[in-house]
Amino acid sequence: MINEQRLVDQFISYVKISSPTKKEGRFAAHLCKELEALGLEVSIDDAGEKVGSDTGNVIARLKGNTPGETILFSSHMDTVSPSIDVKPEIRDGVIYSDGTTVLGGDDKAGIAAIMEALKTIIEGDLPHADIEVVFSIFEEGGLHGAKNLDMSLLKAKQVFVLDSGGDPGQIIIKGPAQDKLEFLVHGRPAHAGVAPEDGISAIMVASHAISQMKLLRIDAETTANIGKIEGGSVTNIVPPETMVVAEARSLNNDKLKVQSEHMVKCFEDAAEKFGATVDSKVTRMYSAFDVEADSDIVTKAITACETIGLKAFTAPSGGGSDTNIFNARGIMAINLGIGEKKPHTLEEHLHIKDLVASSKLVLELVKLSVEI
Template identity: 50%
Template sequence: MDMHGIVDYFLELVKIDSPSKNERALADKLKRDLMELGFQVEEDDAGSKVNGNAGNIIARLRGNAQKPTILFGAHMDTVSKTPGIKPVINNGKIFSDGTTILSADDKAGICAVIQGIRSALKEGVEHGDIEVVFTICEEIGLKGSKNLDVKKLKAEMGFILDSSGEVGKIITSAPAQNKFYFKIKGKPAHAGVEPEKGISAVKVAGVALANMNFGRIDQETTANIGIIKGGSATNIITDLVEMEGEARSRNEEKLEKQTEHMIEAVKDAAEKYGAQVEYRVDSSYPAFKFDENSPIVRYAVRAVEKIGLKPQAAPSGGGSDANILNGKGIPCINMGSGFFNPHSPEECITIENLVNLSKLVKALL
């Protein structure tokens, strides 16, 4: 494959600012690039549904052989605003200059899809129908894929290129996630004059958290309380505390059990001190799980071996567009995309991994 062409294209992508809800410039470029490859390209209305300036890109290319219809997916948005990314190449690795993220998450995936398909078409590789989906707003809750109309897709299996780690890693399972929103309502009073007349929402929250099991629950399950807000002055018994958290598990029954545990911890503490609780639980995305004999896993293993790498099946603790697409009926797995330290200024990818990821796309056709 054209290593220099792949690297140049990746560097071009990372210099395009594309934070969540502001993917317009990148979307316009990718639409042009896909059309140059012969794809029929459309942009859906997901952007209007999330108050963004671009929608998901959906592209289709007819096959030239009786082979499965394959979907490739990656997301266009980055985890934070990234104006002025300055990529640096050093000893075969690509970094930013240390002041921003690199945005290999997920522009490495986008680069590989375009470059892998470009190489295959140039060499006349036989392939079935190809579908490409580049989503928006993945980093802020998978909002692009959640608003994707899968009735427009005919793929028999899909490969999302959006996992950190070496190329060859095959994500065979990923957790479902629930998000929690608690409002603990106590009673205000003067903290120095008549504290007995108040009910401290802070104390209720503290007792609830002390009795709550979170962190690493087991090998399939995690939980966390990540946001706590409340109080306005030290001389007022706080009458309102708000907490936000999450639970994840690759086992739906365990997720339900952990969800009930966290809710009960808050309710029990509120009852003990005479406070009130309002709460909401939102299901963020479903779990998925494939065993090693699943057709999609066997297909991925053969492709990885074809490019001379060792397949490594692994579970994930995070969600991706693969969770949503599986939930909507398209068998999908996430794939190791060669980048490391995502969401940080230390993010990097080796040129070798970038090229191997493009080779993998070509092998999956």
Template identity: 55%
Template sequence: MVQEKRMIESFMKYVQIASPSKKEKEFADVIKKELELLGFEIYVDQAGEKVGSNTGNIIARWEGNSKKEPILFSCHLDTVPPGENIKPIRKEGKIISNGNTILGADDKAGIAALIEALKTVKEKNIEHGTIEVVLTICEEIGLFGIRNLAFDKLRSKKAYVLDSEGKTGKIVVQGPGENDLEIKVFGKAAHAGIAPEQGISAIQVAAHAISKMNLLRIDEETTANIGIIHGGEATNVVTPEIHIEAEARSQDEKKLERQTQHMIGCFEQAAQKFGAKVQIKKAREYSSFQIGKEEKIVQTVQKACETIGIKAYTQRSGGGSDTNIFNEYGIQAVNLATGEGNPHTKEEYIEIEDFINTAKMIVEIIRLA
């Protein structure tokens, strides 16, 4: 039903249009034209002005030809580096890059599959309710696009996010919440060779705190990591200040708060032990979500996959995505795999069979929803 050759050609075209975070406009304009030709009304919100991108999020609506409830499909426009001058290659049932860049299947595979599915719905005159499409900016650098999305423009209460790696049929029904920590440790400068006892090493304080900390895999639902440490100017100076960035994630909100407070407590206790000071900022990156397998949105995807002859399965994710934010705003959302593998690396690829199945699955979701 879907036109495989056209779909692959579109994907090849899309990935060759650079769209790094905050510079998505060229690619966004191409997709806007495609949606307009399909009959969508287009609105570009003000998120770009708020986050420093050269375009806002795209919100598109195609009025239904039936009384079915509206549904929403979402992908993100931006890609991670190195994403300039991508040269896609078709090889042994996959599409890969030439090895010098990422491929950009995250998330242009989702976009290409969605556009092909929508073309098919129009060409085959398939009955559908109102379809909304949200294409976000700056997802890869902190979900900044969706955080500033004009949610008041949306009617849908269910969203299918096309932004997960793995074989088509995977339904992400659970995702973690994340807290970010920004820590500044203030010690006291002194000459490290002449009078080190007069100083307080911020590095030593932080090292002591981190040595007492539970990190990485805490349990099957919880992780924590110290990601960035900055500080120090010379080896002959007792370091007076360092800056640290850390995170904690968990599927369970109580565990998330417990892990976060444990990390904060380790820094506070270390500062007290050495006579230093510590300043800690805690920020909620996103909240956890969990969708029951019995929910209609999950059942719809399972039936769509069954219709096209593939197996659907549910899974939880250790990462955050726009899916988390949709759920926070009361729009029930699941994240669906597109056949992509090795995201954020030069070894990224898309399995062509899964890629084609993603478009077929979307058509069936529209038919069944």
């Protein structure tokens, strides 16, 4: 019942509408117009004003024609850079960009799958309970749209997020917590050629701290990375300040605490060793989630996958998503694989068959929400 050509055309049209993080406004307006034409109640919240985006989260509701449980689907509108003027190409059943930008399947594939399912339901007058949709802003770089979403506007108690790079059939039931770590090292300036011994190199202090750290893959559940270093201005001055930005993630909140404390201690020890000082800031960006494999929401996803011929499997994820925020704020959520391949790279691509399977999965989940 899913119209494959219409779905592909719709996805192509979406990725051509530029929507980098904090500039999702044009795409949001386009989606609102589409949703209203389909007969959904549509609103935009004030999250954009709070986080500096040019629009808020799009929230839509299709009133049910049959008794059942309200079901919620969510994907995010923003894309990572470079994503301006995407030129999609189809080769051998796969959609690519032209290689100068990302494709934007993360997460416009999820949005297209949801929209096609809605069109199929409405055109076929298929039985459905209330359906809610959230298309969020500013997901990339901190999940800020979902963090500022007014959850009281939603009736659903469960949400299916379509935003995982796994194959359709993948059900993400565990996601990591993430800490953002910021360090500002204060050394002492001196002339690098005349009296370097009078200075304390903030860059050297930071380098020593980093050299003592456990980084990248810590264990099966935990990772850490130094993402940004800034310091110094000219070669003839011992650099008095250096800024370092890092992250740590873990599926286990206790392990994350240990890792973050370890990274802070490395900087404190290095500062003490060289006579410098350091300002350390640790911010919990989002908490971990762990949905039971035998919970109702997972059982529904497995049933829906198997009904349409997908091999269902549960898995953890090392990446954060709006799924983390929904779970933390009382709406049970899982993240579904929709086939986004190599997201956040110029090689990003999407198999058409996966796009179709994702839309079929949305449709099947809607059917399962109807009272029998």
